[in-house]
Amino acid sequence: MNTLAGSDLFIEVVYIIAVALFVLSLKWLSSPTTARRGVFAGEIGMALAVIGTLFHRGIVDYKWIAIALVLGTIIGVPLGRVAMTAVPQRTALSHAFGALCVTLVGTAEFYLQAPTVARFTMGVLSLEVILGGLTFTGSLMAAGKLQEILPQRPITYKGQNFVNFAILGAAIVIAVLLVQDPSRMSLYPWMVFIALIFGVMLIIPIGGADMPTVISLLNSYAGLSAAAMGFVLDSKLLIVAGALDGASGFILSVNMSKAMNRSFTNVLFGGFGQIQTAAAAQEARPVRSATAEEAAAILSAAGKVVIVPGYGMAVAQAQHKVRELYDSLSKRGVDVSFGIHPVAGRMPGHMNVLLAEADIPYDKLLEMDQVNGDMPQTDVALVIGANDVTNPAARNDQSSPIFGMPIIDVDSAHTVMVIKRSMAPGFAGIDNPLYYLDNNLMLFGDAKAFVGNIVKELSGNSGGH
Ligand code: NAP
Numbered sequence: 001m002n003t004l005a006g007s008d009l010f011i012e013v014v015y016i017i018a019v020a021l022f023v024l025s026l027k028w029l030s031s032p033t034t035a036r037r038g039v040f041a042g043e044i045g046m047a048l049a050v051i052g053t054l055f056h057r058g059i060v061d062y063k064w065i066a067i068a069l070v071l072g073t074i075i076g077v078p079l080g081r082v083a084m085t086a087v088p089q090r091t092a093l094s095h096a097f098g099a100l101c102v103t104l105v106g107t108a109e110f111y112l113q114a115p116t117v118a119r120f121t122m123g124v125l126s127l128e129v130i131l132g133g134l135t136f137t138g139s140l141m142a143a144g145k146l147q148e149i150l151p152q153r154p155i156t157y158k159g160q161n162f163v164n165f166a167i168l169g170a171a172i173v174i175a176v177l178l179v180q181d182p183s184r185m186s187l188y189p190w191m192v193f194i195a196l197i198f199g200v201m202l203i204i205p206i207g208g209a210d211m212p213t214v215i216s217l218l219n220s221y222a223g224l225s226a227a228a229m230g231f232v233l234d235s236k237l238l239i240v241a242g243a244l245d246g247a248s249g250f251i252l253s254v255n256m257s258k259a260m261n262r263s264f265t266n267v268l269f270g271g272f273g274q275i276q277t278a279a280a281a282q283e284a285r286p287v288r289s290a291t292a293e294e295a296a297a298i299l300s301a302a303g304k305v306v307i308v309p310g311y312g313m314a315v316a317q318a319q320h321k322v323r324e325l326y327d328s329l330s331k332r333g334v335d336v337s338f339g340i341h342p343v344a345g346r347m348p349g350h351m352n353v354l355l356a357e358a359d360i361p362y363d364k365l366l367e368m369d370q371v372n373g374d375m376p377q378t379d380v381a382l383v384i385g386a387n388d389v390t391n392p393a394a395r396n397d398q399s400s401p402i403f404g405m406p407i408i409d410v411d412s413a414h415t416v417m418v419i420k421r422s423m424a425p426g427f428a429g430i431d432n433p434l435y436y437l438d439n440n441l442m443l444f445g446d447a448k449a450f451v452g453n454i455v456k457e458l459s460g461n462s463g464g465h
Pocket residue numbers: 209210211212213256260309310311312313315316342343344345346347348349350384385386387388389390419420421422423424425426427428445446447448
């Protein structure tokens with residue numbers, strides 16, 4: 001009896017340490033200087049949570065657990081090695097696995113306890129499997145859209161919101177019937193099935209450009225379903241970890257929506273990104289372009305340069321070349337800083353992570369508001385693979401789908417130079433009037449190669465200005 005109580009105490013202590021590490025992890029993840037420590041704390045916390053659970057006295061046989069751990073490792077290791085640009089869809093897959101797990105555990109628990117399930121338990125169990133089910137299929141759909149296995153364009157039809165709410169309503173009605181009388185066991189599979197369908201229907205009207213926000217919201221749902229599972233299984237660890245996950249995912253989605261000046265409902269029901277094909281087919285207008293040699297001359301003659309990176313820098317993996325450019329210009333006495341848009345790239349903090357990887361000093365990374373104030377005094381704004389986040393239509397074209405989204409005002413700099421491979425639109429699928437302005441020069445080419453060529457030109461001509 002004593003040893004059992006001892007093992008219980010051990011588990012509780014391990015769980016408390018794990019929870020503390022999860023809280024610290026979130027705290028540390030909120031700043032680039034402590035983010036690595038945050039990831040490490042989260043990893044240790046999760047390892048402790050797994051170890052503590054392995055000491056659970058309800059476990060009678062470790063064979064299946066060992067098989068699951070091996071399988072999980074086989075799937076998890078390659079998932080951890082995907083390219084940085086594929087992290088959003090990878091994250092969506094992780095949510096799908098987590099949500100599937102929650103749904104399966106809830107289902108097992110239902111069939112273990114039915115037909116006599118306490119009302120409270122049945123209530124939270126229903127919440128768990130509805131959220132788990134919709135998050136499972138919703139996350140798979142989101143991953144498919146981002147990986148372009150599924151069409152990115154939003155699919156909308158008349159009365160869609162009504163149909164979706166009716167589907168969700170049906171699942172909730174079944175949940176209520178089951179809470180009233182859990183012996184209606186034949187209803188249970190329908191509740192799960194409807195939740196799975198709802199997950200698909202929820203994502204169909206949402207365009208690819210909104211997927212990162214939706215994934216963060218699905219992250220929140222996965223967390224809430226895990227917290228509900230914590231109530232069903234009487235696990236404080238799950239309740240706390242799920243609540244942290246639920247709250248942080250929700251806050252992140254709200255912040256991302258704010259950074260795009262969109263309401264939450266607009267992200268979920270707005271059908272954003274529908275115009276993609278129409279905009280891509282716009283007729284060609286003349287633009288001015290320049291070579292690496294000309295760009296190097298303009299940059300080395302400048303006093304103040306702001307570099308605005310975007311998704312293209314990430315795809316091209318140009319961050320190390322950008323660091324060389326920063327070094328080369330700084331050596332010549334040019335004041336170089338970086339303008340970081342909160343939704344540049346494909347996930348929050350995308351640019352910060354890449355530039356930190358290339359050891360660009362943090363104090364050179366300026367936030368949008370800060371950099372916009374300095375823009376009229378900036379000699380050159382060098383845009384590297386960014387598009388939507390510099391689109392002036394967001395500021396002055398009411399008919400633009402991104403109207404109202406805060407942007408980096410590169411067009412107010414004396415000269416703008418944009419490195420990208422073509423005139424193709426960015427993720428929102430719309431033309432960028434910046435490219436046709438008199439103070440704009442297009443530098444056509446792959447970001448890594450073009451920046452590399454500018455650096456070569458600068459070093460072949462290293463005299464200062
Ligand atoms: P963007 O608008 O998607 O534009 C990226 C540009 O990079 C493209 O126009 C592309 O033009 C260029 N590019 C691609 N590969 C390149 C390469 N190898 N070398 C050089 N250029 C390359 O990117 P963004 O300005 O960073 O904006 C991010 C978008 O994602 C916004 O619409 C934002 O709302 C959305 N979004 C982001 C988040 C987030 O958390 N970060 C969340 C939700 C939504 P070419 O094909 O001509 O090269």
